[in-house]
Amino acid sequence: MTQEGDGVRNWDFWDWCLAGLLAVTATLTVVVVGLYAVPRAPLVIPELQTALRVGRLDEMPPNSARLERWGRELILVIRSSGNELSAVAAVSPQDGCLLGWDAQVQQVLSPCSHLVYSPRGGVVAGLSDRPLATYPVDVRDGVIYIGKQR
């Protein structure tokens, strides 16, 4: 910084360089903080969720089922032909197989050991006396939610 006379100063090359560097640093800081503060999809920890949003009721026709993942659990959400909603564990406790919804017989089937469960999780047929875990289902404003395992 050069000094001319009493208190009058002119900026030299290095002053401009330093001021430029400071301006760049300040601008980058503002940009970084701005981008950082922009909200993203919120953090979801499945184990701590009180309910899982399945989807809109009108997206799920009668006599159909959907497979949902909630943390480590797989859940079969069923809408029966009588418009009754239910949610059961999608893995058989007997053989560990992934279960499926059979729309023709309107039952839950295990392809591994021919076990048959009702939409509410009870054993209908097969060599097992262990029913499926069930989950509470609620419909609010046309959206299906399931709660923690009963």
Add this chain to the structure above:
Amino acid sequence: MQRLLGWLAGVTDASLLGVPRFFGLIYGHIDHRLPLGEAWRAALRRRLPAHAGWQHALGGVTYLLFLILIGTGVLLSFYYRPSPQEAYYSVQYLESEISFGWLVRNVHFWAANLVMVAVLLHLLYALLTAAYKAPRETNWLVGILLLLVLLAFGMTGYLLPWDQWAYWTTSHELSALSQLPVIGTPVVALLRADEVISGATLSRFFAFHVIILPWIALLLLGIHFQIVRKYGIAPPLSGAEAQPGEPFYPQHALRQLIAVLLTIGIVVTLAAMWPRTLSEHADPFALAPEVQILWFPGAVLQAASHHLGGWGLGLLLVLAVLLALLPLLDRSPERRPLRRPLITVGAVLLVAGVAVLSLVGYRIPEATSPTVSVSPPQAPPTPADSPAGAPRGQTP
């Protein structure tokens, strides 16, 4: 009404200059009541002693790092969730999902390390130049208290990511603290708030880190700056009266600005090159195979307690008390370091000792992990809770 409209039209005309003019009008009123402009000019014109130089930028660098810690800490609190179930995942989310989240977190981490280096160098300079002597004894004491507050900041902040390194390092530190005679056990009970480190500990550490300690630090900093302003920087080593030098602006301001830019550059470079990675989620039932202590005062504490046991910590405590009482112990007017060999050698040994201990205590092998006897759990942890190979029956 006509006059009001006329005045409004005058001060808020539609030209481009209207906006700055409007703010200028507001600023004029503020400046009339609070002469900020004059205060600003007076601060810039304030003459510093002729012997003020680069070495005095250390205090400014320390303050800058503290400001960086506050800024990044506030940003981290946007996303951090202080509960054992969420803390780890919120830090993971911050690093992986949020733009520049990794940068903010690692700048915070490196600033926390560098602020301790800056404080130690600041302390070394004060020791060598006898800045603790009259009439600056109070400021020396405030400085030592600030050092202790910074240590508390680091210790409470270290647990917050809730990963294995954080969990077990804090476990080591609390275990080491509990070895202190008389005060160790009650202090640890107060900090831990539970039999083992748990959610209760995390809540307490979070409250200390973001609410209690910042207020204490700001209070102490205010006193520190006020005393510096009142008595000025320490006189030259020759013992001569300090001669008035140049005004703060431009030479000293330029020097400080260069120090600021260099510090920011170093912190950001370190954050980008050597990020503090997360280890596994904290698990009280599984000792980490190896714990890396990534905050160097923690490593010093670990090395002292590991190699010297309770005596090591007692030694550190005695050292802190000796430092605080130094103005009472050394009352001679002599300021030249070579004429005060005991203090000079002690100061150099202090810094060298801290450096050596931090290197020694950097890693904790599993064998030295602490155990605290607690009541055996009613039901043993399930295999899902404790990974295969994890030691059983050994709880933090």
